[in-house]
Amino acid sequence: MQMSATPRLTRMIERLNQEREALLAYPWDELVTIIQEVGFSCTCCGRCCTREFNGHLLLLEEDTERVLEMAPGALIPAPYFEYCDNTGILYTSGYTLRMKEDGSCHFLGPDRRCTIYAERMGICRLYPYMLHREPGEDGSIDWRQIAGLNQHGEYHDEIERVEAEKIAAAVLTYEEAYLAEEIAFLEALKAHFQKEKLRHIPKILDQQMAAFRRGEPVPVKIYYKGAFVDGIADCRESGMEPHRPGKR
Ligand code: SF4
Numbered sequence: 001m002q003m004s005a006t007p008r009l010t011r012m013i014e015r016l017n018q019e020r021e022a023l024l025a026y027p028w029d030e031l032v033t034i035i036q037e038v039g040f041s042c043t044c045c046g047r048c049c050t051r052e053f054n055g056h057l058l059l060l061e062e063d064t065e066r067v068l069e070m071a072p073g074a075l076i077p078a079p080y081f082e083y084c085d086n087t088g089i090l091y092t093s094g095y096t097l098r099m100k101e102d103g104s105c106h107f108l109g110p111d112r113r114c115t116i117y118a119e120r121m122g123i124c125r126l127y128p129y130m131l132h133r134e135p136g137e138d139g140s141i142d143w144r145q146i147a148g149l150n151q152h153g154e155y156h157d158e159i160e161r162v163e164a165e166k167i168a169a170a171v172l173t174y175e176e177a178y179l180a181e182e183i184a185f186l187e188a189l190k191a192h193f194q195k196e197k198l199r200h201i202p203k204i205l206d207q208q209m210a211a212f213r214r215g216e217p218v219p220v221k222i223y224y225k226g227a228f229v230d231g232i233a234d235c236r237e238s239g240m241e242p243h244r245p246g247k248r
């Protein structure tokens with residue numbers, strides 16, 4: 001079945017714009033108070049830099065710029081493919097960091113410390129602080145402020161108000177920048193599909209995703225700094241085990 005991608009993209013853009021408005025309206029005092037009350041303290045276990053704890057990092061364009069200067073080979077297309085055109089090309093917003101075969105970040109050292117600590121990614125500086133809505137254990141969608149609450153680190157440390165405000169400001173800046181980049185990607189995708197008269201065909205997306213999961217290279221267009229860059233999606237570069245029939 002052939003489908004115009006435009007209505008779906010329009011709905012997604014509207015939803016993200018609403019999310020952005022809700023983010024900006026989130027009560028500042030409440031966020032600062034939660035950060036103080038939780039009193040999170042990192043124990044430097046390094047688990048958040050591995051697949052044990054997290055999927056791929058969401059890099060902002062400023063993060064990608066730094067990695068391009070330091071180690072361009074560490075970048076791979078962000079493997080979140082929801083859009084595919086009728087020629088079989090996948091689309092994604094930006095890059096992520098390559099993972100090693102053991103599921104750890106390209107930059108995690110053998111001592112479980114970040115080898116680029118001073119230049120680490122924006123999300124790495126904030127983690128585990130966050131501010132977005134997602135389903136909880138009971139499935140209800142609500143705001144989440146701390147990732148993996150009670151599953152890592154230590155709690156009830158004393159965090160001064162001024163420090164909690166700095167964290168809250170950094171969280172809001174990051175989340176807003178992330179939403180702005182997602183909205184720009186979807187708007188560019190919508191314009192690209194309209195201009196090139198491309199169609200979204202779910203069956204072709206399914207076929208390309210199956211090829212990707214089998215470890216076959218699949219063409220992808222990566223949205224970066226206002227344009228689509230040609231690339232190849234390869235699940236082995238993402239530290240994923242190719243899925244073969246009969247193997248679990
Ligand atoms: S860049 Fe550094 S801090 Fe960020 S996930 Fe990789 S190893 Fe961890």
Ligand code: SF4
Nearest residue numbers: 042043045046048153
């Ligand atoms: S943020 Fe959490 S998972 Fe990451 S190193 Fe610190 S305690 Fe470990």
